[in-house]
Each structure stands twice: as structure tokens, then as C-alpha cells.
Amino acid sequence: MGSSHTRRRNRHNRPISGRLSFEARLRFFSCLLSLPTLGLLLWLLIVEHLTAAAIVSIMTIAALAMLLAIASFMDQVVRPLQTLANVVAALREEDYSFRARGARPDDPFGDLAIEINALADMHQAQRLGALEAAALFRRVIAELDAPVLAFDQHQALRLMNPAAERLFALNPARDLGRFAVHLRLEYLLHQQDEGILHLDGQVARSPSRWMVHRSMFRQHGEPHTLVMLSDVSAALREEERQAWQRLIRVLGHEISNSLTPIKSIAGSLRSRLPRPEAAAVPPDFDRGLSVIEGRAESLHRFVQAYRQLAQLPAPAMxxxxxxxxxxxxxxxxxxxxxxxxxxxxxxxxxxxxxxxxxxxxxxxxxxxxxxxxxxxxxxxxxxxxxxxxxxxxxxxxxxxxxxxxxxxxxxxxxxxxxxxxxxxxxxxxxxxxxxxxxxxxxxxxxxxxxxxxxxxxxxxxxxxxxxxEPEAEASNEAETEDAVAPVLSSSLLAGDGR
Known part of the structure; x- marks a missing residue:
């Protein structure tokens, strides 16, 4: 295992020094160890009184055989090391799809290959988990009704979800990377955490009240600001509605309790009055009682109309x-x-x-x-x-x-x-x-x-x-599979030469 372009890259990246490389030293000592064997063979040939041509031929064949043996030995020693180096280089470059072959236990090179392969498996599992978590995060952010925005340390917009796009009329293709001041969103970065923010129709698409949550996080070592807005308009309106209902119930009860006897007394007094033509009765007395009785009845109907707010039943859907x-x-x-x-x-x-x-x-x-x-x-x-x-x-x-x-x-x-x-x-x-x-x-x-x-x-x-929608889960799974596909397709290449 081991691709030629990677080996060339590794050779080009070697530091220049006066010492020989490991491969050159190994080749030198292998040749040095073969010299006594060749010398002994030459002495035996001379003792046998062979001709010079025969000695040269035999020595040439022996030297070639010795070189082939040295080359095979070098391949058995250097090539596994190059393979392991390439696998480690792939790990450094976050490519976890390659594995070292020949990973056998009870062998020094095999044990090292097993450990490196286990390290690659661990990193691949972590990357797969990170991709799945990122896909889940994107799905959750996209489905949130709460607007979410992220700004970098230069106050440039780096992330937004569909809720933020709808609220602030943003376009990802146009607005990602633009500064908050150009988007007229700089007030979000200066808003107090968990403060109530009122957005009118000129800033947002509809007037509303929001609670601002701000937090800091780091991405690639750079600080970012995450802003999430929670719509509290409905909650505040519900509190207001309950307060009005309580007020209406109290006022309606007290006013009705007072209006009923007023209307009754006014009607009783009118029924006991003598005829209007009697001189003892002031001319405006009867008319005044009629006004009191009529206004009490009108005010009672007025209060009953308001009590509709406090007595509205839950909808029967x-x-x-x-x-x-x-x-x-x-x-x-x-x-x-x-x-x-x-x-x-x-x-x-x-x-x-x-x-x-x-x-x-x-x-x-x-x-x-x-x-x-x-x-x-x-x-x-x-x-x-x-x-x-x-x-x-x-x-x-x-x-x-x-x-x-x-x-x-x-x-x-x-x-x-x-x-x-x-x-x-x-x-x-x-x-x-x-x-x-x-x-x-x-x-x-x-x-x-x-x-x-x-x-x-x-x-x-x-x-x-x-x-x-039965296809919804299938589409969600397809999106996750698309995010994980690079890792899975790379893992299928395990064992290919690098």
C-alpha cells in the first residue's frame, strides 16, 4: 500500500541535513553485509582454479542475486513504514478512509498497523457522528420558529435560519457575510441578554415583541455571537387578556350588583307616583326617574357585552x-x-x-x-x-x-x-x-x-x-445520508494503495 504521489510528496517535504536517510543507511549496511559473502565466493572460485571468464560470470550472477535479495529486503522493511506514514498523513489531512494492510498481531509492524487502523476507525466514527450531529443541528435550526442569527467577531452575519429570514426579510444568498450595520441589525448585538425588544413594522415584517438571548461560541478559534429571539407577544397578550378578564369580571359583578337595585328602585318609585297632571308632583321628577331607569338598563347591557371577553369558551374544533x-x-x-x-x-x-x-x-x-x-x-x-x-x-x-x-x-x-x-x-x-x-x-x-x-x-x-407526509422521514434520512456519503464512500476504498 502506498501511492507514488504521496511518497514523492513525503520525499519533497524531508528536511535537508548532512545525514543519510533511513532508507539510504539501510541500503548501505545491506550492501556492506553482503561483501563478505561475495568475497568468500570469490576465494572459493579462485581455489577451484576456474578460468577468469567463469569467475566473472559467476560473480556477476551472484552480485545480481545479492542485489535482488537486498531490494526484496528493502521492500519488506521500507514499504510497510511508507504505508504507515501515508495512513498517518491521511489522518492528519482528515481523510479517514485508508487503512494499513498486513495488520497481524504478535508482530512489531502488525501491532503498529493495528493501532493506527484503530485510530483511523475512531476518527472516522467521530467524523461520522459530527456530520450526523451537524445534519441534526441544521434540521433543528431550520424547523425552529424562533429566529436564530450568528455574527462573527467583525459583526458579519454568518448564520441565519428560515425564521430569521422571514422576520427580517433576509436572503441568504445576498446577506450572508454582510455586516450587521448594513443589514440594520446592529441593535441585536447591543441588546441586553433576556431583554424585551419591540420590533415595529419598519424593522420587521410585523410588529411584535421578542426576548433576546445572546451567547458566545467559538468556531475555528474565532469568537462568534449567537442571537436567538423568542416571541413573547403571544405570552404577553395572554397575560394582558387574563388581566382584562379578571378586571372585567370584578367590574361587571360590582356594577351589575349596583345597577340592579337602582333600576328596581327607580321603577318602583315611578309606579308609586301620582299622575303627572297632579300639581304636587314636580314636572321633571317622572322624567328623571325614567332617565335613571333607562341608563341603568343601558349600562347593564354595556357591562354584559364586555363580559363576553371573560366568558369566551374554548373553541370546539x-x-x-x-x-x-x-x-x-x-x-x-x-x-x-x-x-x-x-x-x-x-x-x-x-x-x-x-x-x-x-x-x-x-x-x-x-x-x-x-x-x-x-x-x-x-x-x-x-x-x-x-x-x-x-x-x-x-x-x-x-x-x-x-x-x-x-x-x-x-x-x-x-x-x-x-x-x-x-x-x-x-x-x-x-x-x-x-x-x-x-x-x-x-x-x-x-x-x-x-x-x-x-x-x-x-x-x-x-x-x-x-x-x-410519509415521505418526510425519507427525505430527512436522505439528507443525513447525503451529509455522510463522503465518509461512507471513502470507507469503501479502505485497502486501496496510497
Missing amino acids: RRVAVWPLLERTVRLETRVEVYLEPSAEILALEVSADPDQMEQLLINLIRNAVEAAQTAAEETRTEVIPEVTVRAKLHPRQLAILIDDNGPGLTNPSNLFVPFYTTKKSGSGVGLALARQIAEGHGGTIELRNREPHGCRAELRIPLIQEP
Whole structure:
């Protein structure tokens, strides 16, 4: 075993010194040891009184035989050493596919070859494990919903996962290797570890709140910074929702307990009053009691509307056809003609949802869009026709339902989903908060944003039904096999000459 180009490389890399090499010394001492044998043979030939021609012929044949013996001896000694040197050189170059032949126990060269082969096996197993771990790491990073980015010591982007690409609108082919300041991501490197970061729509694709986790690691001896973001928007909204629910329950209970006797007492007093034409009764007394009774009843209905937020049941999930649900919801709106844009890709689409809650959610969003469009037409006092359009789009794992209007747009987006907050004169501030609560109960999201040049868009996203994919595991195994293929194909060459 042992390739000629490797031996030539090893010879070229030898240090130049005044001493002879091991191979030259071995050849010299072998020739020196053969001289007494040749001398003895020459003396015997002379004693036998052979002719000079015969002596020369015999001595020539003997010398050639001796040289062949020396060459064979050199091959048996030097060649195994060259083989072992080549295997060690392959290990140094991280090529673990070559093995030394002739590894037999109870033999000095054999024991050395066994140990070197065992070392190569160990390194090959470690490399195979590292490749499998790297393939697993890439798969885990790719499947994480949390954005992950890595920057080197010069703040150049070296790693990102699909979640980071989606959040920051990055492109690996374009942005890997670029500096954080050019990508407008330098604030991530200066953010406090486990600090809350608010990303608005100008930085990320959607406003959200994230917890930043920063850690250091080394690659090829150089320090790198790993940044991972955890979406805490849903958790914070859940805390806010629970706080509002507790507040609404307490306020609703106390207000209802106070309004009921007020309404009852006001009604009793009115029933005991003499007729209005009696002079003893002040003219405004009856009217005042009517106002008290009416306002108590209105306030009671107002409180009951808010209690919907605290009493919303968990969704009863089942398969729901999307297109009939949209058609049924659109037909419920009669004030303005709502245009439902046809889409062939969702005609037979089904999602897992609670149909009653999902219908209520869409009713609230369409109602807000219609009222906004009507408000714009009334305020401008023009012949602008209120327009509301509903359409659906398919995304890789989500269904997006878009509701567009030509109203005045959003004036205070930060308070849209805050209970009790409303910009409408007769609004209760419950509709959007209830809609978001329903959407999150279905594992979805709601986002409202202004359109250009005017109007607003409400976007509801809910997850699609994930059908089992039998080919998924096969593709994952194929990816691992592709990563390990260089090692396996190299191991098949074990025993080839190097």
C-alpha cells in the first residue's frame, strides 16, 4: 500500500541535513553485509582454479542475486513504514478512509498497523457522528420558529435560519457575510441578554415583541455571537387578556350588583307616583326617574357585552369548509355590498376551526370595515362609494383571509386590541379584542395595517390542517445520508494503495 504521489510528496517535504536517510543507511549496511559473502565466493572460485571468464560470470550472477535479495529486503522493511506514514498523513489531512494492510498481531509492524487502523476507525466514527450531529443541528435550526442569527467577531452575519429570514426579510444568498450595520441589525448585538425588544413594522415584517438571548461560541478559534429571539407577544397578550378578564369580571359583578337595585328602585318609585297632571308632583321628577331607569338598563347591557371577553369558551374544533363560511358571513352584511373575490385554490379547502367562533370573528372584522368605509364617505361628503373586499390566500402552512376597505385608515394602531378602547361613537371596544382572542384560540393571528393611498386591511391567519407526509422521514434520512456519503464512500476504498 502506498501511492507514488504521496511518497514523492513525503520525499519533497524531508528536511535537508548532512545525514543519510533511513532508507539510504539501510541500503548501505545491506550492501556492506553482503561483501563478505561475495568475497568468500570469490576465494572459493579462485581455489577451484576456474578460468577468469567463469569467475566473472559467476560473480556477476551472484552480485545480481545479492542485489535482488537486498531490494526484496528493502521492500519488506521500507514499504510497510511508507504505508504507515501515508495512513498517518491521511489522518492528519482528515481523510479517514485508508487503512494499513498486513495488520497481524504478535508482530512489531502488525501491532503498529493495528493501532493506527484503530485510530483511523475512531476518527472516522467521530467524523461520522459530527456530520450526523451537524445534519441534526441544521434540521433543528431550520424547523425552529424562533429566529436564530450568528455574527462573527467583525459583526458579519454568518448564520441565519428560515425564521430569521422571514422576520427580517433576509436572503441568504445576498446577506450572508454582510455586516450587521448594513443589514440594520446592529441593535441585536447591543441588546441586553433576556431583554424585551419591540420590533415595529419598519424593522420587521410585523410588529411584535421578542426576548433576546445572546451567547458566545467559538468556531475555528474565532469568537462568534449567537442571537436567538423568542416571541413573547403571544405570552404577553395572554397575560394582558387574563388581566382584562379578571378586571372585567370584578367590574361587571360590582356594577351589575349596583345597577340592579337602582333600576328596581327607580321603577318602583315611578309606579308609586301620582299622575303627572297632579300639581304636587314636580314636572321633571317622572322624567328623571325614567332617565335613571333607562341608563341603568343601558349600562347593564354595556357591562354584559364586555363580559363576553371573560366568558369566551374554548373553541370546539372540527373541519370547516372555508369558501361556504366566507360566503355565509359576507351575506350577513346588508348595509354595504361586500365583494368576495373568488379563488380556485380554496374552493375545496378545509381548516380546523370552531365555525361559530370563526363566523363571529369574521362578522366583527367585516362590520368594522363597512363602518369605516361608510364613515369615510360621510366625512368627506362626496359620492365615494364604500367598498369592502374579502379574499383568501394560501401560504405554506397558513390560510390568510384579507378584508380591505376604503375608509380613513388607522389613527392609533397601538390601541386597536385594547378592551374598552374605541374610536367609534357607538362602539364598545369589544369587537377587535374578541376577534383576536378567537384567532389566538385557533393558533392564528390578526393584523391591521393601513393601505395606500387610503383604507385599512385586516389580515387573519390561521394554520392549515397538516396532513401526514410519509415521505418526510425519507427525505430527512436522505439528507443525513447525503451529509455522510463522503465518509461512507471513502470507507469503501479502505485497502486501496496510497
